[in-house]
Amino acid sequence: MLRIAQALETQLREAMQQAFPDAWDATQGVGLDPQLAPASKPEFGDFQANAALPLAKPLKQAPRQIAKAIVEQLQSDAGFTALCLDPQIAGPGFINLTIRPERLAAEVAARLGDDRLGVPSVENPTPVVVDFSSPNIAKEMHVGHLRSTIIGDSLARVLEFRGHPVLRLNHVGDWGTQFGMLITHLKQVAPEALDTADAIDLGDLVAFYREAKKRFDDDEAFQTTSREEVVKLQSGDPLSLKAWGLLCDQSRREFQKIYDRLDIRLSERGESFYNPFLPAVIEGLKQAELLVTDDGAQCVFLEGVSGKDGKPLPVIVQKSDGGFNYATTDLAAIRYRFAPAPDGDQARRVIYVTDAGQANHFTGVFQVADRAGWIPDGGRLQHVPFGLVQGEDGKKLKTRSGDTVRLRDLLDEAVERADADLRARLKDEERAESEAFISHVAGTVGLAAVKYADLSQNRITNYQFSFDRMLALQGNTAPYLLYALVRIAGIARKGGDLDASTAQLQFSEPQEWALVRELLKFDAVIAEVEEELLPNRLCSYLFELSQVFNRFYDQVPVLKANPETLPSRLALCRLTADTLKAGLGLLGIGSLERM
């Protein structure tokens, strides 16, 4: 009802202006905002305008008096009376607004023929970078990266749907000291890995990395050689570059398998990409007079952010040995992402999806970029943090043997469990289905469950990973939503699909109106996710919609409805299915007709 709300907003503003033509200077900044909000309870109608209350003081009138004056103006506005029933003044001075039923029905009809389901494309598309997933080479992608991947993908989908050009960037950790240790270690224990593709697999690579890290921490000579290796690599030594390229390829292929399974598109642009731009970051900070040498390192001291000792915290951009840091790369990336094409991405909004543990890193980097003047007018940098993935015991997610959980295994297990659940259900229901059907349904449900479980939580909080909960057919789960879709597909099969163009919509039952109103919220929910970057809002909405639909379907005859009401009820079923499919699609989740 985004468009309806906009129309109402304008009508209210005009009514306020006309009711108190000379008073606006006297309102001391309270101004003309009608304070339009969705009604707090369904019996109050669709919207409420709360403007009268804050105006009481500056206008020196009782709020009910003010509300009455606004309502009188509204009643003489033909546009308003065509849209709303008679406004009601409630409580201390709220104006309750109810949209005319025929207008709601017309909205439903319009959405039936609209593949955007009433969600307008934005008027001013903003080029956006979504920096997400971003695992590290030579390490396994872990559940934190899974969260970033799932949340980032969903945010990108919503922004794309709204019409923004979105660049989905995989800022992989493919540069820096870890390669020095890894190359030094491999030269001694598995030199073939450095000049032959596929000589080792990712599992081996991860193990070698662990060994290398241990040696680096324990052995000073190893440390020195590793540092020399990094310098060699960073200065472009061909053999080092070749070894580095092979190691990256190895990891990249493994990552890609996960992305393919999850149906996720990403452009890889790792930390190494920004290597040539790092000296200019230091130079730029020097020119901006932000750089301070502290204990041999180049730093920028943050304003308003201090450590435990009360002293301002530094962002270290160049270490005493000349090496650059994670933060330096992020500063170079900010400049590149905001810079005009062709040597930049021309973005105006950059979104970083990482665990909440990196919040300080981003606060620091954003502040430095701002003080250096690297954020253009209207440019926005946003960190989208998320909490930890925990096991059912509330501790860090681990396998039974205490190892970190590999993503591949986790996805396999979700699908295996969905498969077992499905076979058990088929047996109960004495249904025979082909193996192809079972594997398709189990594959879709298993991955949908993993994604949805993650997205449906408020991302800021930690979340407990539970296969049982995410695969349950009841509750706020992917299977519950998919089941609603399957139910509707069954109705369409039995009742014949509806010809939307000829349907004359008429609703009478309260469950029908509840469903109509729920369906019409979709556009506002999408706009909210776009702004707040909280996919769980969309999940809650889809859950609510499924519940309202199930109530409607359980209480109002659909297939047995009489010929006059049948098309309207089928129309509600169709629009519910379309809305669920579109919503799930924006979460990166596929749909099913049967399950």
Ligand code: ARG
């Ligand atoms: N590679 C990092 C990690 O695994 C995440 C990178 C996030 N993006 C960024 N521009 N810093 O924690």
